[in-house]
Amino acid sequence: MNKLLQILLSLIIISLSPNLLASAADEVKTNSDDFETTIFEDEIYDPLEGINRAIFGFNNVADRVILEPAAKGYKKLPTPIQSGIGNFIKNLKLPLVAVNQLLQGQGKNAVESTGRFVINSTIGIFGLIDVADNVGLEQKEEDFGQTLATWGVGDGFYVVLPLFGPSNLRDTTGMLITMMTDPVNAYATSQGEAWAIPVRTAANAVDQRSKIIDEVNALRNNSVDYYAAVRSSYYQNRKAAIMNTDDDILTPLPLISIEFE
Amino acid sequence: MKFCKIFFIYILLTYPNTVKASEASTWLKKEIDKIIIAYQSENLPNENRFLMIEQTINNNFAGTGIAKFVAGKSWNSASTETKTEYIKLFKRHLALNIASMMQGYSNQNYNLVNSRFDEKNKVTLIDMIIFSETGEIQVTWRVKKSKERFFVIDLLVADISLVVTKRSEFNSMLKIVDYDLAALNAKLSKQNQSSYQIIIN
Numbered sequence: 001m002n003k004l005l006q007i008l009l010s011l012i013i014i015s016l017s018p019n020l021l022a023s024a025a026d027e028v029k030t031n032s033d034d035f036e037t038t039i040f041e042d043e044i045y046d047p048l049e050g051i052n053r054a055i056f057g058f059n060n061v062a063d064r065v066i067l068e069p070a071a072k073g074y075k076k077l078p079t080p081i082q083s084g085i086g087n088f089i090k091n092l093k094l095p096l097v098a099v100n101q102l103l104q105g106q107g108k109n110a111v112e113s114t115g116r117f118v119i120n121s122t123i124g125i126f127g128l129i130d131v132a133d134n135v136g137l138e139q140k141e142e143d144f145g146q147t148l149a150t151w152g153v154g155d156g157f158y159v160v161l162p163l164f165g166p167s168n169l170r171d172t173t174g175m176l177i178t179m180m181t182d183p184v185n186a187y188a189t190s191q192g193e194a195w196a197i198p199v200r201t202a203a204n205a206v207d208q209r210s211k212i213i214d215e216v217n218a219l220r221n222n223s224v225d226y227y228a229a230v231r232s233s234y235y236q237n238r239k240a241a242i243m244n245t246d247d248d249i250l251t252p253l254p255l256i257s258i259e260f261e
Numbered sequence: 262m263k264f265c266k267i268f269f270i271y272i273l274l275t276y277p278n279t280v281k282a283s284e285a286s287t288w289l290k291k292e293i294d295k296i297i298i299a300y301q302s303e304n305l306p307n308e309n310r311f312l313m314i315e316q317t318i319n320n321n322f323a324g325t326g327i328a329k330f331v332a333g334k335s336w337n338s339a340s341t342e343t344k345t346e347y348i349k350l351f352k353r354h355l356a357l358n359i360a361s362m363m364q365g366y367s368n369q370n371y372n373l374v375n376s377r378f379d380e381k382n383k384v385t386l387i388d389m390i391i392f393s394e395t396g397e398i399q400v401t402w403r404v405k406k407s408k409e410r411f412f413v414i415d416l417l418v419a420d421i422s423l424v425v426t427k428r429s430e431f432n433s434m435l436k437i438v439d440y441d442l443a444a445l446n447a448k449l450s451k452q453n454q455s456s457y458q459i460i461i462n
Binding site for chain 1 (some may be wrong): 327330344354356358361362364365394396405414415417418420421422424425426427429430431432433434438445447449452455456459
């Protein structure tokens with residue numbers, strides 16, 4: 001009797017499971033909300049749009065004239081050299097990444113980042129070779145902007161910084177804190193080698209830009225409003241970074257109807 | 262024994278989702294390979310290559326649904342002719358965007374690494390990793406099934422949704438023209454012509 005009840009219960013659970021109601025899943029209907037302005041837009045607070053667009057225009061020219069050609073030239077370097085430079089720059093960021101992970105309560109990640117820094121700075125020859133990745137210590141990015149967001153600080157308004165590009169009030173504050181607290185920069189300054197700071201910033205910009213040449217060109221060449229496309233991309237990317245997730249289920253899902261396809 | 266029963270019930274509950282996700286992955290791989298073949302055929306003129314891509318995208322993307330979503334609140338007030346023209350222009354715009362992203366393709370390998378069915382939204386999410394010499398990029402495909410056919414409803418590159426970006430971009434444009442879809446059509450048509458010239462040259 002007990003066994004019968006168990007089987008019956010199992011059957012009821014299975015029959016009620018939404019997974020098995022596959023046909024219902026295929027009936028995609030138009031939702032009136034599809035055509036309403038939703039949180040996907042207008043949530044970007046951009047009161048300085050006029051000024052931002054002007055700075056964006058300047059940055060765009062600087063990108064076309066200086067950064068993009070430099071990034072294309074960099075891409076022509078042998079792969080091991082590109083990887084070496086990229087690894088070296090990433091390694092220099094690790095002390096502050098670990099600090100931010102600690103400030104966000106990510107103790108395990110902070111230990112891993114410290115481990116990465118120690119391994120790559122020694123066995124990896126000053127960070128040129130990413131040895132730590134091969135032993136399972138993955139690179140994770142955290143900055144002061146993300147830390148402030150974790151502490152509940154809101155975005156503030158959107159701002160385009162000359163040469164540095166899209167940001168917002170919170171992330172700009174985070175960037176200033178990074179500049180003031182970076183131990184590598186502080187060391188360079190104390191040794192009378194402050195010239196290394198802009199060189200490091202420029203090298204980082206070229207390295208990063210070289211990785212997204214096609215994506216940026218696709219966006220620039222195909223946007224009816226390139227400024228708005230970059231603004232939206234920036235916010236989506238930051239949101240994902242703050243949430244520390246690769247789980248795209250959490251990324252806003254557009255309501256798309258497919259009944260007329 | 263109790264563990265076995267729980268395990269059995271769990272498998273029964275989750276199996277249909279696994280099957281759905283796997284079916285969608287197989288379908289997607291086939292369609293991506295069609296696009297890649299277009300890029301691997303070096304002797305193919307650029308115009309023909311783009312036509313092949315456009316056809317594949319038109320067949321497999323929920324172009325009309327995405328177009329309506331992207332149009333936002335301007336959709337309801339537009340006339341039928343304007344809507345029809347807009348959908349036609351938008352589908353080409355979508356194809357041009359994807360073809361443009363593929364411009365730098367140089368025989369990189371890719372892997373569909375993970376697929377899962379999002380029960381809440383009835384959407385399959387498929388992660389693809391594109392490998393290059395200096396790193397890798399993650400692309401996530403959002404796929405929905407309707408009448409025994411799969412459709413791509415969104416594409417996320419490095420956490421940035423193509424559809425959400427397009428909606429934000431179009432909304433910014435529409436605000437200037439007081440949400441007049443016909444005015445957007447004129448702008449979109451011009452943009453498509455310019456993008457097409459870049460693609461074929």
